[in-house]
Each structure stands twice: as C-alpha cells, then as structure tokens.
Amino acid sequence: MKTVLEAKNINKYFRKPVLFHVLKDISFKVSQGEFASIMGKSGCGKSTLLYILSTMDTDYEGGLYLNNELITGQEREKLSYIRNKHIGFVFQFHYLLSEFSVLENVMLPAKKLAEKSIEEIEHDAMNKLRILKIDHLAQKRASRISGGEKQRVAIARALINDPIIIMGDEPTGNLDSYNSENVFNVFKQLSDEEGLSLLVVTHDIDFANKTDRIIEMGDGRIIN
C-alpha cells in the first residue's frame, strides 16, 4: 500500500521551564486508506506529535514525509499551503469561527485554496455537510449549534479540500457515546469508501479497537 505519511526519527524537546525530551525517536508510517489510532497516557506526547505531523509545529528533529516528499524544513508559506490542501485537522474542542455560518466555516479553507469557483465550493461544502448529516444547519451561526454538531462541522471543514490525511486530537473526547459513535462511523466510512487516511488520537478504547491499527505511545516513545 502507498505510504501517505511517514515520520522518521522524530525527536522534540521543550526547553522551558526545564529541558524536557518529550518525543523520543518516533518513527512510523500511515498508508493510504488506513484508519490508525494513537493511544497513550495523558502527557505522553500525543498532542505534541500530532502538531508536528500537521506541520504546525516546526521545532523538532527528524524527518516528516507527506506522499514521500520531505516536509521538514519547508518555508512557512509552503507549510500553510500543505496544511490547506493536503491535511485536515480536527481538534478536541470545536474550533469554529463563531461569527460565521456553518456553511461559511466549511467553505473557508477552500476559499483560501482558491482552486474552485465560489459556486463549486459551496456545492462541495453542502455535499460534505450532507455526508455528515448536518446540511440542514448550513445557514446557522456556528455558535448556535450543539457540541456534537460543531464537531461534525469541523470534520466537514477538514474534508473540504479533499485532503490525503485527516488528523484528529481526541475528536470525540468531548462528545457523549452517541455522538462519538456517529463521528467514528463517519471516519470509518471516509476511510473505506473514499480511501482517506486517518490518524486519530483517542482515549476511548472502544473507538480505538474498531480502527485498523492502534499505535501505543508511552513516555514519548512508540511502544508498539
């Protein structure tokens, strides 16, 4: 299977307040269409790793490859572009622009990418909302919908530019079991039907067990 994302010997240190070796020699691959989950104790460095993989954090040692292309050391502008086009990110908290409508939130990354006309983007966005079964909320203000709905809007936004991989940092951590189930099903469907790769940090063992692969982390290392 084609490798989509690869981390090679990633090391990261926090220098403040004391020197702290948070990620130790992390190496792994995610292939196309794979739904992988990352588990591990709180504070073991999962979020830190995800921020590096998502190119937002550039302060690390080692190599990061996306579609077999080295990302490490690229210009900031280029990294923004890569994030925009190839990577979808879903946070634990529903990071939406609260003053914009649901539809506008979903459209924003595509407008930034500017590869399609506004009409096409709107059409795509409505499609994504439909997949996530929240198309009826399109015109609502993002601040006026429930937590589970917000998380699905965030997923729709992550999908808008048809990325090669979606990363999630405990995307279901704040949701009840019904909504968690729902989000999992959406992810599963995307990976099965659209060949999308997913890398999701979770604390939920049931959630993790249903994924293709579990990456165990402990104390800044990958355990298996």
Added chain:
Amino acid sequence: MTNWKVILNIARTHLVTKIKQTATAALGVTFGIGAYITLVCFMTGLNKMLDDLILNQTPHIHVFNEIEPSEKQPVDLYDELRNTFNVVHSIKPKQSQKRIHNALPIIKYLNKDPKVKGAIPQIKSQIFYISGSIELGGNLTGVDIMKEVEFFNFRDYIVKGTPQALQHNDNGVLLGAGVAKKMSLEIGDRVQISTIKGDVFPLKIVGIYQSGIADIDNVQSFTTIKTVQRILGEAENYITDINVKLHHIEQAIALAEKVEQQFKLKAIDINTANAQFETGTTIRNLITYAVSITLLIVAGFGIYNILNMLIYEKMNDIAILKATGFSGKDVQLIFMSQAMIIGVVGGVLGLLIGFGLSHLIDQLPFETEALPTITTYPINHNLWFYGIGITFAMISTFLAGYLPSQKAKKIDPVRIIRGQ
C-alpha cells in the same frame, strides 16, 4: 498569492460583530480628519483673506522717483579735485520733480515683458479737502481706474458707486470713507479740493472708497489721471508712480532690481515691503498641521487599541485560520485590512464632516468695518486638502494597524490550541 476576497470577508465580519468599538475607532479618525479639513480650509482662507487685503491691492513692484541727495556732488565731477578729500556740508536733495522721466515709454516697455501681467501709471498728489473753514490734508491719486480694477481688485474697495462712474466723469472723485464721514459728504455731493499751490477745484463725488485701514481712508481719494494732471497743471506725460503686477510674485525681486538699474528709479518689490507677512502665514499653517496631526495620533491610538483588543479576542479564530492553512501573512492582512477599513470609513466621513463644517462656516456672517469686502468667515475650499486629509488618515491607520497585525502574524497556533 493573496486571496483578498476571503481576507476582506473575514475582516468585515470581525468589524461588523464589533460594530460599536469599530465605530468608536472610526469616529476618532473622522474627528481628526474633519478637524483637519475645517481648520485648514479656515486657516488658509484666513491667509488668503489677509493676502488679499494687503497683497492684492499692493503692487508687486512699485516704481517711483525717490527724492534723495545725489550720490555724486558737483565737486566730485571737478577733475582737478579728484584726488583730494572733499567735505561737503549741509547737502540738500537735488531740486527734482517727483515725476518719472519718460514714464510712458517705461510703462510700454514693462507691459511688453512676458513676466508682467500689467504695469499701470499713477499720479500721487498732496491736496487739502476744503469744507467751510476747515482744510483737511489728504492725498489725491490719479489712477487708470479700469486697470486698477483689473489688476488690483480696486472694485472691492469702492463701497458706494462704481468705477465706471469715475471713468466717465471728468471731474469725478472716489472719496475716502473717512473723509466723507468727517465732512458729512455723500455720493452726488461736491467737494472742494485745493492744491498745495492754492488752486481750488470742485470735484463731484461719484463713489466712496474704503480700504479698511482707517489711516488711509481718512486721507486718500482717487480720481482719473487726467483730472490730477489738470489740477496740478502738468502735461499728459506727468506720472509719479508705476505699479506693476506680475504673473508670479516670486519674480518681483529680480525684476525690481533690473528696473532700478535700467531706469535709475526706485523699485520696491512686494517681498521686501511685506517681509513679515510670510511669517504669519507660516505660523497659521503650523498650527493647522500641529492640531490635525495631534488629533490623528489620538485617533491612531484608538485604532491601535481596538485592533489589539480584537486580536486578543480572536486568538482562537487566528489559531483556526492558521491551522486550516492561512499563512501568517494572510492573518496579518486580515487585521491590516480592518485597520484600513476603519481608516477609510472614518477618513471619508471626516472629509464629509469637514466639507459640511467648512461650508457652514463659509455661510456664517462675519462683518467688520476693517474689511469691507468680507461678509462671511473666510474659507478656502481646495480639493487638495481632501487628498491630503485622506492620505493622512490612511498613513496614521496604517501605522496604528501595523504593530498589532504583526503580532497576529506571529501568533503560534499550537500554543493557542494547547491553551484550551
């Protein structure tokens, strides 16, 4: 490549949701620019009025024949005493006329000069106004009235009657307002004047002259050149003064020097005569700009404030935008455009307010004895001020927006996302 549509859309949304703060910040700019326009229109209007008051009726070059002792006394011409030390006591001015020799050819010559807008003759004479048993000393100046009107705004100083009336009336006079008042004379009355030699002439009052300067109005009257020549018993080429108006006032000094050398006459240029005048203008301009810039700096702080606050409140938005692929530059542009939108809206409103206020002031009555031609407060409407004003607004908002937006550019999304 920058996607302005998206950036402006986000900027606009931020501003609209913070409409009160946005309005306050914009009003700061409005106030600054409005005050600038009003002040600058008023101050330059004032400058122009004072310029008009003094400069417009003053010739750029005044040519006359000064009575002064000869540089060369007769003894200097005597060859045999050339190398001796000669002392001459009690020198008197050469017995000479005030008239300008060859005045008419000189006027012709000056009028041909392309720098000269007009060179016109005057005859100054000292006379007495006779009213019963009193004799009031005064000046009667013979002028080419229509040319005075054309080049020196003479019409503005004729408060009653018309210049044409003087032109068409052989024995007419434009009587100084002060003289008229003292002697209780009105248009249509006759006034007796007497020359220094004692000849008495009756003149018909065809108009009242008021310069606004009491000392002048108490003595000065005008009539035609021919009338003065007749009163003085002089020939048609008797001219005592030539007043020159130039196209460009800056050329006055050079031309005055040239005239002095060429014709051996005294030629005073306006800059020398009114050197202190520039100072007043400069200071008024200084005040205008000092006040306006101060107001704009205050407005700038307002913008700086609201942007800082916005950025602080929108940390999350900034983090999301960056996480979803907006670059630091995009984020900076979002906040810069907010500053610029505030600047443009506030600035344009300021221009409108300035426009309104200056037109309002223009309508306010302002009447003073000293300035007969002025009926409302002086305002100088000039499109340039609006250009400068909006440029001002843009520069100050740019500076005010730059620092906060630079901060937004540098915000690390990871720190914000972790902070939750």
